[in-house]
Amino acid sequence: MRIRALVAAAAVALIVPAVAAFATETPSTTTDPSETTSAETTPAESQSAPESGTEPGTETEPGTGAGTQTEPEPQPETQPETQAETEPGAEAEPPAAGVAEEPAAAVVTTVVITVPATTPAGGATFPVTYDVENVEALGANPVANWTITASNGTSPSGPQSAPITLDADGVGTVQATMPTATGTYRITGFVEGESGATDSVTVELGSVDATKPVVTLSRSLTTFYPYPDGYRDTVTAKMTVNETVGYTAKVVTAGGTLVRTLGSSTSFTGTTSYTWNGKNNAGTRVSGTFYVRIEAKDKAGNATTVQISVAASAKKLIWKTYNRTLTAADALNYKYVGSCSTLKAPARSDWAESRGLRSNVRCKAPGDSAKATVYTENVKCLPKSVDGNYRNLTLKHYGGRPKGYTKNVYVVTTVLRPSDWSSRQIRQFGNSVTWKTMASVASPNSLIQSRTSTQYCPALWWTAGLNSSSRYDIWKYSVGIQYRVLA
Structure with missing residues (x-):
């Protein structure tokens, strides 16, 4: 039974370090070696039934066993599980006398890192604080590190790790740099020491917006x-x-x-x-x-x-005055001559480019104004006003009764309004040959066509005409107006 006891003791020592291993037997100084040998039991004997009068497991009083000179040592209980762990026929090496074998201690730590609650700006540095529990399990000189990765698992450019030495309480701080590229990031902190790597922890850092506003x-x-x-x-x-x-x-x-x-x-x-x-x-x-x-x-x-x-x-706006004189031929844009009338050019030999309006000189057409009428439509481009505004328009003509004609004559002039081409400033003139005012308007903007156009010239339009057998000669026109320029 002694071999089995040693195997069982060794197995228990591996499982329960707190229980001391049993020591080997030492022969008594009063016992003959031969008696000791005869006192040993064989495996077969250990399985025999107990003697009559002896309760199972009851220790035998000294001297009662045959040939037994020493008191037997108490035997530890052998657990079935322990016996099952020992292969049949294999002897376990007994532990050294008086030495208890302990299991290897596992390295267990917890890494806690703290980062700012507000997401750092791209490129900004921020503190990473470590607080490692059970730091002594790391051994001497524990070192902390960190890494930053993007949400897709890639590592951004720039510094990615900065080792620091933790103090005796497992506390330390390092300055990390937030990536500058647009993205969402996280930081992982971990520690290691002489006993090897420990647990790590990952903390979300938030998103970096590196896109400039448009x-x-x-x-x-x-x-x-x-x-x-x-x-x-x-x-x-x-x-x-x-x-x-x-x-x-x-x-x-x-x-x-x-x-x-x-x-x-x-x-x-x-x-x-x-x-x-x-x-x-x-x-x-x-x-x-x-x-x-x-x-x-x-x-x-x-x-x-x-x-x-x-x-x-x-520069500022100033008013500038424009005055131009032009012949009747220069001003002429359109003419209407009834079948009984004519438009003489020139009206007189001494008035170059003049025009003479003659009604009913070819025939008589009583009551037929279309045949008796003759008139001209005239136009003059004006200088462009910077802001499209004009003032103080004066329109005149030089003319009167034909030379050598003795009857009374008349001519009717009008200024046309471009918005509807209706007649404005209607005037009638008679015999005298002189400059005569056809229109005088302080605010003539409504009488000027295309005054704000960038494509066409501002223009003033007017007519001169007669019927009923009248005759009238016009040599020249005069246009005066004020417009604005920058100076």
Whole structure:
């Protein structure tokens, strides 16, 4: 039974380190070796039934066993599981006398890392704080590291790890750098020491927005004229931004010097406009080339600067007077001559390019005005007014009764209104040969065709005509008007 006891003891020592292994028997100094040998039991004897009068498991009193001189040692219980773990016929090596064998200690730690609650901006440094529980299990000189990865598992460019030494309590801090590329990131912290790698932990860092806001900027005029005369006195700049930003709108010189602050906002998205009157922050009108500049920054710190040039001119509007004289032939645009009438050219030999209106000189057509009528339609291009405004129109003609004709004559003149071609400023003139005023209008804008056109000239239209056997000679016309220019 002794071999079985040793095997069982060794097995228990591997499982329960707290139970000491049994020592081998030492012969008594009063016992003969031969008796000791005879006292040993064989495996077969250990399985024999107990003697009558002896309870199973009851220790035998000294001297009662045959040939037994020593008191038997107590035997530990042999668990079935332990016996099952020992292969049949295999002897287990007994542990050294008085030495208990303990299992190897497992390295168990918990890594806790703390990062800022607010997602750091791209490129910004931020602290990563470690607090490692059971740090002593790592052995000497534990070192902490970190790595950052994108949500798709790729590693961004830039520094990705920075080892630090933890203190005796397992605490340490390192500065990490947030990636600058747009994306969502996470950080993994782990520690290692002489005993090997330990547990790691991953913490979400949040998303980095590296995309600059898109700002579009336009202006109503490339050149404006700040003098307050009602003509392009101001310029309007319109901005549109695609995301929420804080921004400042201002006017600067080509060198970036501030001229005028137009406005600002700490949180804005969409479209807005600012109007500049050409004055600086001190209220003084300025002139030259300037820039309307928008400086915008989104919530992630991405900044955009957009600017557009605008010229502030020192010129102002002034009224300029236009006077021109032209012959009847130069002014003629269209003529109507009834079948009984004529349009004589020239009206007189001494009036070059004049025209003579003659009614019923070919035939008589009482009551038939169409045959008796003769008239001319005339036009004169005017200088273009900067703002399309005109004033003080005077239209005259030089003419009268034909030379050598003694009867009373008349001619009727009108100014045509282009919007409906109706007759305005209707006048009738008689015999005298002189300059005669056909129209005098202080505000003639409605009488001028295409006055704001960029394709056609501003034009004044008028007619001169007669019937009922009248005769009238016209040599010249005179047009006077005021228009506006910048100077």
